[in-house]
Amino acid sequence: MAFKKIKPTLSKGTRDFLPDEVLKRNYLFAVIKEVFLRYGFVQIETPAIERLETLTGKYGEEGDRLIFKILNSGDFLSDIPDHLLHQKNTALVLHYVSDKGLRYDLTVPLARYVVQHQDKLFFPFKRFHIGPVWRADRPQRGRYQEFYQCDADVVGSSSLLSEVELLLIFSEVFHKLKLTDIKIHISHRKILFALAEKLGASAIFSRLAVNLDKLDKTDKQNVFNQLLQDGFNEEQLHQIDEFLNIQGESEDILSQLDIYFKDNNIAKEGINDLKFIVSTLKNTKAEALVKIDVSLARGLDYYTGFIAEVRDLSGVMSGSLGSGGRYDNLTEIFGGRNMPGVGISFGVERIYDLLSEKGLFPQDLVSVPVVLFCPLETDCIPTVIILAQTVRDNGFCADVYPSPIKIAKQLDYANKRKIPFVVIVGREELQAGQITLKNMTTGEQSRISAEALISHIKI
Amino acid sequence: MAFKKIKPTLSKGTRDFLPDEVLKRNYLFAVIKEVFLRYGFVQIETPAIERLETLTGKYGEEGDRLIFKILNSGDFLSDIPDHLLHQKNTALVLHYVSDKGLRYDLTVPLARYVVQHQDKLFFPFKRFHIGPVWRADRPQRGRYQEFYQCDADVVGSSSLLSEVELLLIFSEVFHKLKLTDIKIHISHRKILFALAEKLGASAIFSRLAVNLDKLDKTDKQNVFNQLLQDGFNEEQLHQIDEFLNIQGESEDILSQLDIYFKDNNIAKEGINDLKFIVSTLKNTKAEALVKIDVSLARGLDYYTGFIAEVRDLSGVMSGSLGSGGRYDNLTEIFGGRNMPGVGISFGVERIYDLLSEKGLFPQDLVSVPVVLFCPLETDCIPTVIILAQTVRDNGFCADVYPSPIKIAKQLDYANKRKIPFVVIVGREELQAGQITLKNMTTGEQSRISAEALISHIKI
Numbered sequence: 001m002a003f004k005k006i007k008p009t010l011s012k013g014t015r016d017f018l019p020d021e022v023l024k025r026n027y028l029f030a031v032i033k034e035v036f037l038r039y040g041f042v043q044i045e046t047p048a049i050e051r052l053e054t055l056t057g058k059y060g061e062e063g064d065r066l067i068f069k070i071l072n073s074g075d076f077l078s079d080i081p082d083h084l085l086h087q088k089n090t091a092l093v094l095h096y097v098s099d100k101g102l103r104y105d106l107t108v109p110l111a112r113y114v115v116q117h118q119d120k121l122f123f124p125f126k127r128f129h130i131g132p133v134w135r136a137d138r139p140q141r142g143r144y145q146e147f148y149q150c151d152a153d154v155v156g157s158s159s160l161l162s163e164v165e166l167l168l169i170f171s172e173v174f175h176k177l178k179l180t181d182i183k184i185h186i187s188h189r190k191i192l193f194a195l196a197e198k199l200g201a202s203a204i205f206s207r208l209a210v211n212l213d214k215l216d217k218t219d220k221q222n223v224f225n226q227l228l229q230d231g232f233n234e235e236q237l238h239q240i241d242e243f244l245n246i247q248g249e250s251e252d253i254l255s256q257l258d259i260y261f262k263d264n265n266i267a268k269e270g271i272n273d274l275k276f277i278v279s280t281l282k283n284t285k286a287e288a289l290v291k292i293d294v295s296l297a298r299g300l301d302y303y304t305g306f307i308a309e310v311r312d313l314s315g316v317m318s319g320s321l322g323s324g325g326r327y328d329n330l331t332e333i334f335g336g337r338n339m340p341g342v343g344i345s346f347g348v349e350r351i352y353d354l355l356s357e358k359g360l361f362p363q364d365l366v367s368v369p370v371v372l373f374c375p376l377e378t379d380c381i382p383t384v385i386i387l388a389q390t391v392r393d394n395g396f397c398a399d400v401y402p403s404p405i406k407i408a409k410q411l412d413y414a415n416k417r418k419i420p421f422v423v424i425v426g427r428e429e430l431q432a433g434q435i436t437l438k439n440m441t442t443g444e445q446s447r448i449s450a451e452a453l454i455s456h457i458k459i
Numbered sequence: 460m461a462f463k464k465i466k467p468t469l470s471k472g473t474r475d476f477l478p479d480e481v482l483k484r485n486y487l488f489a490v491i492k493e494v495f496l497r498y499g500f501v502q503i504e505t506p507a508i509e510r511l512e513t514l515t516g517k518y519g520e521e522g523d524r525l526i527f528k529i530l531n532s533g534d535f536l537s538d539i540p541d542h543l544l545h546q547k548n549t550a551l552v553l554h555y556v557s558d559k560g561l562r563y564d565l566t567v568p569l570a571r572y573v574v575q576h577q578d579k580l581f582f583p584f585k586r587f588h589i590g591p592v593w594r595a596d597r598p599q600r601g602r603y604q605e606f607y608q609c610d611a612d613v614v615g616s617s618s619l620l621s622e623v624e625l626l627l628i629f630s631e632v633f634h635k636l637k638l639t640d641i642k643i644h645i646s647h648r649k650i651l652f653a654l655a656e657k658l659g660a661s662a663i664f665s666r667l668a669v670n671l672d673k674l675d676k677t678d679k680q681n682v683f684n685q686l687l688q689d690g691f692n693e694e695q696l697h698q699i700d701e702f703l704n705i706q707g708e709s710e711d712i713l714s715q716l717d718i719y720f721k722d723n724n725i726a727k728e729g730i731n732d733l734k735f736i737v738s739t740l741k742n743t744k745a746e747a748l749v750k751i752d753v754s755l756a757r758g759l760d761y762y763t764g765f766i767a768e769v770r771d772l773s774g775v776m777s778g779s780l781g782s783g784g785r786y787d788n789l790t791e792i793f794g795g796r797n798m799p800g801v802g803i804s805f806g807v808e809r810i811y812d813l814l815s816e817k818g819l820f821p822q823d824l825v826s827v828p829v830v831l832f833c834p835l836e837t838d839c840i841p842t843v844i845i846l847a848q849t850v851r852d853n854g855f856c857a858d859v860y861p862s863p864i865k866i867a868k869q870l871d872y873a874n875k876r877k878i879p880f881v882v883i884v885g886r887e888e889l890q891a892g893q894i895t896l897k898n899m900t901t902g903e904q905s906r907i908s909a910e911a912l913i914s915h916i917k918i
Contacts (some may be wrong), residue, residue, distance in 0.1 A: 005792055008513070008572075011510045014508050016505050016575070019586070022501075041826040044477065047469065048883075049527075049605055050469075069529070071527075071529070073525075077548075077552060088534075088536040088537060097530070097556075117475065117477065121477075134507075161859060161861040167849070168844075172851075257747075284845065285848070317618035333465060335466060335467070372499075375517075382738070382741065385620070397497045399499030400581050400620060401584070404617055416581045
């Protein structure tokens, strides 16, 4: 059948992965997964497609705009009232043409999942989930429309022990990946709520959080200018500046916070939580990596307690390598009892880039056959098939060149794939009941019996 | 912040997977992946989202309808000419509101991938790909809108050795899964082309293929009635019936085909291919599983040579457990040189259901911690954290109950998760520098030193 010719192109913001990249990505996912499992987490999966009702209204206006919406099947225009269509009222027409979209993160699907399956789960429910999410963001270097998230959450417990365990997971994973030059910044949304209260700006709290969240990406002056535009006055900025000057070692910051927020009960809750976390981490692997950073804000609306962000200290990668926080009422919207939760997310796309730039992927991540079988004539093929079978039955990876073309071309394929051994089978070999084994590294070549093959490639 | 309450619901035709289901699915994918790797295939990934230009026109009209289309971001109505909108001309409006969709299978993305990255790949390119695909099909038992495919293809070689290797992969995977009661039906599209030619019906070949493809799902009378409606006459049906009566052992079928298609060159090519495949499979694992079945048609338009389908003989599962075929011009549409290909696909969703019904999943597929640490008081938590760390550093999976609630509730959690050992740490234990170890199977409980813990749970 005839097709119209088209240029092979990816949809913008999406990527293909070459075989070597898939091996590296699988390695990264496997390291994280192993730690999740060892800490008692179980894996779940949710669909890529969710109802728009589930997705919208959870990520703010900007987030809603970035959700990929899927067109209803069939005649999607038929149900739209004429007047909406004639007005080209996109917002109202949307409800008629789309009722589902692609998941924007793994957290909202988790909330839906937990409520929907609560009778089949054990609480506290410790789950992890590794999978792609989609955002209609403007693509740029390091930012994709389709990318992986890698999350662990504890749902159904308000104990700070979960925070401690998640911080240990962060430190263990980065240690295993040999990314030792990192810091885990932690803070608490209640301290920020208290700051807004102190400023008399609780009503515009989210503007405060969103702007402070940009402090690690841009300079303070820009953030302050934006805060001014967003309704904060000079006096408030002065107080924010004072707040941001609370720096130092964790213990030190905690006592400064006690003074700064004297008699503020919300702040006290946040400070006490941080005190518990810091003291419980004493003498653990995470102790040296975790630091309190009062400027940490996290933009997302749903965090209500502890927040965390992992940063690269080596200066190679700006932006976070991981993040997390506690949310207290995410499951509420899906009905049933309210369950508190706390989770972390690895920025696997950024971590991948950082491992690449630092050359930290293991050298032995290859899927290369041990031996390539090269038939010289069509009538050698049945023998080659049987020989390859024996090698594979012994647990080795073997490849067979699919056609009896010139041996030079077959050897070229072996070289390109870096296959260490080649077995040549021609009519001569068939008659002698032997094979020719070529060591592609040394160039050595010898006639051996088929039975001896396994012992030769075992080395 | 307050959310509007909604009922937690999945989008139709999609599924969540509980932790136990994820373990089973991972087992199934791992078995297949191990065999792919041992046969020298490499893994690739392509994005879920592809340009509609890439996807449409490859799966027939019905297929195009079933592709999920994604709404363009922003004001998707603004560019539509008013007259199209007023006419509610869905087909023409579509081009203005959507330029991307979700992949419908893994084969068309492979064709795009191979052309786009040909300078970075080695040919023949043997790749496998495991991932979800999406179809806006009416959901029914066993049919989902989002489901996994699991494909291996050899691109860039027209050698039948690839067919042989793919059939060996089929037989090896089903053997490993202990699904031994299966048959791999094979045939050749050139034999069907020849049949159409002999009937003088080449112009309506695709109607012949699509209808014959239904022979394993419905009875012959229905298929013949449909053929009549699709333009075949009684005399042609008689000849088709004669053709379908070609049955028996493979060798037998091949000689009958020689006679039936005497002097037909297209048929001869197909028959010779099958002869090569059948004779090369002699003395291999696949020999007993493969049978020629002239009624096999495969509905898909792009197959041009060998075709295959795996069927369950036990009668538990109707429909195919796997399928495949050779296609000669799939890469052509994306420009560059034409590359032949041949591939197989495991029907992993059906195989999963069959393994479940037959109870063939391994019993030891569990991710259960060896030990649960139970703190009795908040001040026991730091000790518990350090102890858990030691156990995890020794490679064991350990869980920590996140809050010092009543021990009965903590033990209840251990029982539900089937955790074999529990370590209780209260103030008494802290003072004595010991821990209480409880064997949840026997109920035995004893005070031991923290240092002795590893040796106790190692058993």
